[in-house]
Amino acid sequence: MADGSIGLWTVPLAVLGGAIRVSTPFLFVSLGECITERSGRINLGLEGTLVMGAMSAYGISYVTGSPWLGVLAAGITGALLGALHAGICSLPRVNDVAVGIALMLFGTGLAFYLGKPLIEPTAPRLPAIDFGWWSDVPQVRAALRVNVLFLIGVALAPILYWAFRTTRWGLLIRTAGESSDAARAMGHSVLLIRLRATMVGGFLAGIGGSFLSLFYPGSWNEGLSSGQGITAVALVIFARWDPLLCLWASLAFGGAAALGPALQSVGVTSGYHLFNAAPYILTLAIMIITCSPKRTLTGAPAELSITR
Amino acid sequence: MTSEAADSAEAAGAIAPAADPGFLQRYGGTIEYVLIPGAALVGALAVFGIFVMLFGKNPLDLYFYMYQGAFGTWFSWQNTLTRAAPLILTALCTALPAQLGMVIIGGEGALLIGALSATSIALALQGMPPLVVQIAMVIAGVVGGGLWIMLSGALRQYRGVNETISSLLLVYIGLAILNHLVEGAMRDPASLNKPSTREIGAANMIGSIPGTDVHWGLVFGLIAAIASYILIYHTVFGFAARVAGGNIRAAKIVGLGVSKLILTVCFLAGGAAGLAGMVEVAAVQGRTNANLAAGYGFTGILVAFLARQNPLAIIPVAILLGGISASGGLLQRRLGLPDASVLVLQGIIFVFVLASDALYGRIGFLKGKS
Numbered sequence: 152m153a154d155g156s157i158g159l160w161t162v163p164l165a166v167l168g169g170a171i172r173v174s175t176p177f178l179f180v181s182l183g184e185c186i187t188e189r190s191g192r193i194n195l196g197l198e199g200t201l202v203m204g205a206m207s208a209y210g211i212s213y214v215t216g217s218p219w220l221g222v223l224a225a226g227i228t229g230a231l232l233g234a235l236h237a238g239i240c241s242l243p244r245v246n247d248v249a250v251g252i253a254l255m256l257f258g259t260g261l262a263f264y265l266g267k268p269l270i271e272p273t274a275p276r277l278p279a280i281d282f283g284w285w286s287d288v289p290q291v292r293a294a295l296r297v298n299v300l301f302l303i304g305v306a307l308a309p310i311l312y313w314a315f316r317t318t319r320w321g322l323l324i325r326t327a328g329e330s331s332d333a334a335r336a337m338g339h340s341v342l343l344i345r346l347r348a349t350m351v352g353g354f355l356a357g358i359g360g361s362f363l364s365l366f367y368p369g370s371w372n373e374g375l376s377s378g379q380g381i382t383a384v385a386l387v388i389f390a391r392w393d394p395l396l397c398l399w400a401s402l403a404f405g406g407a408a409a410l411g412p413a414l415q416s417v418g419v420t421s422g423y424h425l426f427n428a429a430p431y432i433l434t435l436a437i438m439i440i441t442c443s444p445k446r447t448l449t450g451a452p453a454e455l456s457i458t459r
Numbered sequence: 460m461t462s463e464a465a466d467s468a469e470a471a472g473a474i475a476p477a478a479d480p481g482f483l484q485r486y487g488g489t490i491e492y493v494l495i496p497g498a499a500l501v502g503a504l505a506v507f508g509i510f511v512m513l514f515g516k517n518p519l520d521l522y523f524y525m526y527q528g529a530f531g532t533w534f535s536w537q538n539t540l541t542r543a544a545p546l547i548l549t550a551l552c553t554a555l556p557a558q559l560g561m562v563i564i565g566g567e568g569a570l571l572i573g574a575l576s577a578t579s580i581a582l583a584l585q586g587m588p589p590l591v592v593q594i595a596m597v598i599a600g601v602v603g604g605g606l607w608i609m610l611s612g613a614l615r616q617y618r619g620v621n622e623t624i625s626s627l628l629l630v631y632i633g634l635a636i637l638n639h640l641v642e643g644a645m646r647d648p649a650s651l652n653k654p655s656t657r658e659i660g661a662a663n664m665i666g667s668i669p670g671t672d673v674h675w676g677l678v679f680g681l682i683a684a685i686a687s688y689i690l691i692y693h694t695v696f697g698f699a700a701r702v703a704g705g706n707i708r709a710a711k712i713v714g715l716g717v718s719k720l721i722l723t724v725c726f727l728a729g730g731a732a733g734l735a736g737m738v739e740v741a742a743v744q745g746r747t748n749a750n751l752a753a754g755y756g757f758t759g760i761l762v763a764f765l766a767r768q769n770p771l772a773i774i775p776v777a778i779l780l781g782g783i784s785a786s787g788g789l790l791q792r793r794l795g796l797p798d799a800s801v802l803v804l805q806g807i808i809f810v811f812v813l814a815s816d817a818l819y820g821r822i823g824f825l826k827g828k829s
Contacts, residue, residue: 431635
């Protein structure tokens with residue numbers, strides 16, 4: 152390929168690269184939230200979980216020298232925050248949406264507090280797999296440098312889809328989400344199911360955070376997350392609580408988020424911030440189109456407070 | 460209701476339950492509304508004390524400096540009240556729709572849009588008498604913010620879109636619009652490092668309450684809170700809103716115009732937050748830039764929940780939380796705590812307040828002995 156011909160291809164390549172890189176946190180948070188919401192509870196605090204996960208992953212990776220221990224630490228931190236959310240929501244008359252906002256504040260605050268000393272040092276990053284070896288165009292190689300976490304996330308989506316349909320745990324979670332009375336009648340504790348679902352959701356969201364600090368953008372600072380956690384929660388609604396649709400939606404959102412910087416790199420700077428808002432506008436538009444005052448969203452768990 | 464009343468209630472319950480059985484039945488609920496959030500606050504402060512103790516700080520120093528930084532001197536009082544002003548207004552953005560059973564958390568977006576509208580009108584009216592500009596700014600801020608939240612209300616009423624999610628999405632959309640205009644069409648070419656709009660002009664600033672450094676925004680906030688209280692508890696409109704909030708079907712059956720209620724209340728709620736944006740522009744920043752997204756909208760949600768969505772209770776709670784954020788600077792200087800410690804404390808308070816919701820109606824001595 153000649154040197155000049157790459158010009159026009161920069162934008163789609165950057166969008167492809169962005170779809171792969173930027174979508175990973177979306178993917179993990181949305182899959183986690185999907186599990187939580189399927190059990191009949193919404194956790195808006197995943198923004199805080201994401202930031203806490205990013206901070207703890209960076210810290211542990213710096214201290215131990217192993218980024219994979221960092222990923223694990225991020226997951227555990229997320230699970231603990233999930234347990235906190237589920238624990239408070241188990242109390243009578245407590246609103247899960249409000250608890251989510253509280254944990255969003257708490258998680259980001261705590262991460263900024265504990266992460267103060269981590270802004271300076273450089274921690275070991277996660278390795279990338281080079282799928283672009285066949286090309287000698289640097290942009291193609293950059294776009295196809297894929298992180299293992301992305302591949303795990305991509306594999307996780309169909310596994311979850313299958314698990315929701317066929318496994319005992321999937322059925323229990325869905326029962327708790329569709330009718331807590333039915334779950335109770337079967338002799339299961341709805342609160343316990345939701346506790347576990349929220350903890351698993353937090354675990355995945357924490358891992359999504361570790362991707363932010365350990366791979367892309369690949370450092371810890373207080374501006375690391377610009378509401379990806381919130382977008383991912385909205386994305387689950389966008390994806391109708393279907394893990395496979397979560398995967399496609401995450402890729403689409405990642406690509407949309409990469410569009411602004413990509414256009415900027417070829418000189419189109421005017422709509423930069425509007426393109427950044429594309430995922431939010433997209434989600435709102437989809438909600439407007441698919442909702443109706445007569446029925447709730449198709450596919451929505453009946454016990455979910457935001458759809459009742 | 461003061462703490463003395465709570466004490467006397469305790470005494471009545473413990474010593475002579477039969478002396479005035481009506482007292483607890485009449486005031487037990489009110490006492491609960493003071494006692495339970497108060498206890499949640501104390502619990503949160505205790506947990507935060509333990510938290511800083513883990514980092515080798517003395518919690519007693521912490522409480523002392525927090526008090527000093529928030530309410531210790533006239534200077535810190537003024538700082539506290541200045542921060543309380545936008546909090547009162549953004550808290551109303553959550554508290555008013557809450558009367559209708561709606562959870563609106565998009566005050567931050569309405570604040571930004573209000574600020575943007577107020578700045579635009581001020582820039583358009585340059586050269587007019589300051590009072591005209593200021594009144595136009597108030598109207599623009601209220602209308603801008605009001606329409607922003609009314610959009611959430613309308614989507615909920617006509618399309619069944621959840622208002623919590625839509626108002627939150629609108630925060631990020633509002634921020635993008637602000638950044639887009641501030642870095643593009645409305646940018647002052649002289650603002651190099653920090654893209655901003657042109658200044659609205661010193662003459663058009665609303666200034667301070669005479670004898671203080673506290674700007675007039677505090678008065679705006681107090682008026683808005685008191686007006687909201689009267690609207691909700693002492694007018695037919697407010698009664699209708701509370702009926703619709705309690706039971707939407709009952710409201711429809713008795714013929715209340717639920718759509719109109721929702722749209723009006725959301726407009727007023729967004730208008731309050733938009734006014735907060737106007738105040739931040741006209742009293743603090745003097746222009747619009749990304750500094751306006753300082754989190755007042757999100758702290759306002761906490762204020763509203765801590766005040767149990769009561770517009771009058773919002774005033775002291777906003778002052779309290781304004782004090783906590785005002786003390787952040789002193790904590791940073793004297794104890795070497797990071798500036799995020801205020802966020803941590805706010806988060807802990809919020810968690811405790813929400814968890815304390817489970818306690819209502821369960822405190823033995825307040826039930827009124829039978």
